[in-house]
Amino acid sequence: MKPIQVGLLGIGTVGSGTFNVLKRNQEEITRRAGRSIQITMVADLDVERARAAVGEGVQVVNDARAVIANPEIDIVVELIGGYGIAKALVLEAIAAGKHVVTANKALLAVHGTEIFAAAQAKGVMVAFEAAVAGGIPIIKALREGLTANRIQWVAGIINGTTNFILSEMRDKGLDFEVVLKEAQRLGYAEADPTFDIEGVDAAHKATIMSAIAYGIPVQFDKAYVEGITKLGAADIKYAEQLGYRIKLLGITKRVEGGVELRVHPTLVPAKRLIANVEGAMNAVVVQGDAVGTTLYYGKGAGSEPTASAVIADLVDITRLHTADPLNRVPHLAFQPSELSDLPVLPMSEVVTSYYLRLRVADKAGVLAQVTGILAGLGISIDAVLQREADEVAGEGAAQTDLIILTHDTREGTMNDALAQMQALPTVLAPIARIRKEELA
Numbered sequence: 001m002k003p004i005q006v007g008l009l010g011i012g013t014v015g016s017g018t019f020n021v022l023k024r025n026q027e028e029i030t031r032r033a034g035r036s037i038q039i040t041m042v043a044d045l046d047v048e049r050a051r052a053a054v055g056e057g058v059q060v061v062n063d064a065r066a067v068i069a070n071p072e073i074d075i076v077v078e079l080i081g082g083y084g085i086a087k088a089l090v091l092e093a094i095a096a097g098k099h100v101v102t103a104n105k106a107l108l109a110v111h112g113t114e115i116f117a118a119a120q121a122k123g124v125m126v127a128f129e130a131a132v133a134g135g136i137p138i139i140k141a142l143r144e145g146l147t148a149n150r151i152q153w154v155a156g157i158i159n160g161t162t163n164f165i166l167s168e169m170r171d172k173g174l175d176f177e178v179v180l181k182e183a184q185r186l187g188y189a190e191a192d193p194t195f196d197i198e199g200v201d202a203a204h205k206a207t208i209m210s211a212i213a214y215g216i217p218v219q220f221d222k223a224y225v226e227g228i229t230k231l232g233a234a235d236i237k238y239a240e241q242l243g244y245r246i247k248l249l250g251i252t253k254r255v256e257g258g259v260e261l262r263v264h265p266t267l268v269p270a271k272r273l274i275a276n277v278e279g280a281m282n283a284v285v286v287q288g289d290a291v292g293t294t295l296y297y298g299k300g301a302g303s304e305p306t307a308s309a310v311i312a313d314l315v316d317i318t319r320l321h322t323a324d325p326l327n328r329v330p331h332l333a334f335q336p337s338e339l340s341d342l343p344v345l346p347m348s349e350v351v352t353s354y355y356l357r358l359r360v361a362d363k364a365g366v367l368a369q370v371t372g373i374l375a376g377l378g379i380s381i382d383a384v385l386q387r388e389a390d391e392v393a394g395e396g397a398a399q400t401d402l403i404i405l406t407h408d409t410r411e412g413t414m415n416d417a418l419a420q421m422q423a424l425p426t427v428l429a430p431i432a433r434i435r436k437e438e439l440a
């Protein structure tokens with residue numbers, strides 16, 4: 001089947017991430033989508049930079065309208081930002097019968113009603129997973145995964161820049177301005193960073209979530225918006241002493257007689273998971289009447305995390321174009337004809353690190369015997385802890401516990417080592433082995 005052709009409007013932070021990830025993961029994405037997705041045309045005011053970003057084989061222009069006018073383009077991805085030219089371009093793309101993918105929360109929070117109506121009338125999709133909490137699939141969760149629920153409230157850290165600023169100020173005692181500059185350098189901040197620090201960006205996102213949670217139009221003009229610029233360092237400290245953290249939260253709640261929609265610095269009990277979301281990470285808590293509390297966590301900004309959401313939308317739209325309606329949402333995520341024979345490995349081939357506890361005779365040379373076995377099998381030791389004999393309750397001074405943490409080792413090799421160590425006369429009880437994962 002002919003590839004789905006995509007035109008990018010704007011190839012800055014998110015646009016270049018989208019181009020790179022789509023290229024790098026082309027094969028797997030095609031197996032999921034049922035059709036190859038190719039960026040064949042890019043518009044950016046900075047043509048030289050755009051050309052350098054995409055290399056040969058992609059048409060680069062400085063006029064976004066040339067992309068929209070190209071009859072070969074199936075999907076237009078708007079990654080320019082703002083309510084100005086982006087609005088006109090999105091409406092023109094819709095009018096031209098193109099599906100649209102956008103990361104532009106400002107545009108949707110303010111002009112979403114007009115844009116969605118135009119798309120509905122024209123029979124095209126406007127997809128915007130990247131607009132809220134970047135790479136976290138929160139739009140999908142709210143719109144598809146939680147459809148059984150009466151959503152009661154949604155609260156989230158949905159601006160990476162401000163969370164980064166608050167974390168760095170608290171942890172490193174850095175200056176507000178210094179941290180903001182760093183967030184800009186890392187590509188987290190909006191073109192106008194006052195949108196971040198004054199809470200406007202978070203309010204755009206909260207507005208979109210409130211619409212999806214409660215089935216109401218997007219109404220940014222009704223949102224209460226307060227940023228972090230008036231937050232005192234002393235308050236962060238006092239909050240901490242009282243067992244709280246201060247986070248900039250976007251909150252939307254269903255209450256008697258209406259919906260609350262607000263962004264402001266908020267004290268959150270320090271023991272809550274969301275209170276421990278640091279740096280540019282985002283997290284959204286959704287409370288539904290059936291499911292209870294659910295939490296979604298991940299990177300809410302940055303080039304490739306945001307691209308991850310843009311491309312998920314491209315896949316969704318592409319799947320609509322597959323011949324078989326059943327395969328629009330393939331049972332196993334990949335198209336049935338695209339399942340691979342990648343083997344599930346036997347446990348002996350699995351590689352992890354290990355915690356070992358050996359009850360040993362407390363005498364000279366035991367540690368050397370044990371580490372000698374590990375070294376002989378090429379197992380590298382990360383840490384060793386030998387407990388004082390009198391710490392081993394009730395066993396007297398004749399025995400002690402030897403705790404060993406290893407680096408990554410093949411399970412089969414570890415089994416050999418365990419057998420050899422267990423056979424030592426100085427090892428007095430079955431060895432405890434617990435696998436260890438760093439998970440980051």
Ligand SMILES: NC(=O)c1ccc[n+]([C@@H]2O[C@H](COP(=O)([O-])OP(=O)(O)OC[C@H]3O[C@@H](n4cnc5c(N)ncnc54)[C@H](O)[C@@H]3O)[C@@H](O)[C@H]2O)c1
Pocket residue numbers: 009010011012013014015043044045046062063064078079080081082085103104105106130131134187188189190191300301302303306
């Ligand atoms: N950066 C992030 O982490 C992030 C995360 C989520 C959503 N977003 C949103 O994604 C969008 C893009 O953000 P970004 O960070 O990639 O911005 P960016 O400033 O890095 O990129 C925007 C690009 O658009 C180009 N451009 C400007 N006007 C144009 C025009 N008229 N025609 C063609 N090109 C034009 C610019 O030259 C630039 O290359 C914004 O809506 C932003 O809010 C960004």
Ligand SMILES: N[C@@H](CCO)C(=O)O
Pocket residue numbers: 131133134158159160161162188189190196201300301302
């Ligand atoms: N400026 C935004 C980008 C992601 O939408 C942030 O800092 O979270």
Ligand code: NA
Pocket residue numbers: 129130131132133134135136137138139309
């Ligand atoms: Na998202």
